[in-house]
Amino acid sequence: MTDMTTAMDQSHELISSARVEGTPVYSPQGDKLGTIHAVMIHKTTGQVAYAVLQFGGLFGIGSHVHPLPWDKITYDAGRHGYVADVTREQIEDAPSLDLDATDRIRESETPMYSYWDSKPYW
């Protein structure tokens, strides 16, 4: 989505979902780890559970996606992207999800949070 929302100052407290989507994620060393496809939001609480990373190409039926907890990524205005202190190998080793199961994650997400030593959102 291209509009003014995507052109805002990076220094503010809030960020538009439209700007998060499509934003690259880099390692601290500057390697591109992937792109944020979308964030998954808990319907009732409005809490972002995790970001879904994409590694290029389009998703199709049967795609596996790589969830990354929100608290693992930090916006870096200088890089125009997010930085996660993880490696591509860690992401590839991390629990993946069937794309069509990304919204019914509760029972399946515990391994993801354990793997990343991250705090579940609930």
Place this chain on the structure above:
Amino acid sequence: MTDMTTAMDQSHELISSARVEGTPVYSPQGDKLGTIHAVMIHKTTGQVAYAVLQFGGLFGIGSHVHPLPWDKITYDAGRHGYVADVTREQIEDAPSLDLDATDRIRESETPMYSYWDSKPYW
């Protein structure tokens, strides 16, 4: 964004940001109040602060947008959209924001939450 994410079952706990965007919002009587342009996410906590509604047309410089607290909208699978127990007139009377200020809302959002008698996210 059109992909499998947008075709998922509506009954699960999480929802993709990509599916929220572009989704209509109806009154309980079925009147279309607008469309969700995006949700604004607190960068640190990952909490959705509010949804930005769009009333048709594209945003340009100087556009005013209408924020609606997340807890005012509920997904209705039967309507394939959200339902908010508000009227179009209430939305038009509610505090609006310059689009380019939607991510620096803290100081300006208090009237919005007061108007809607809603709980601020922070």
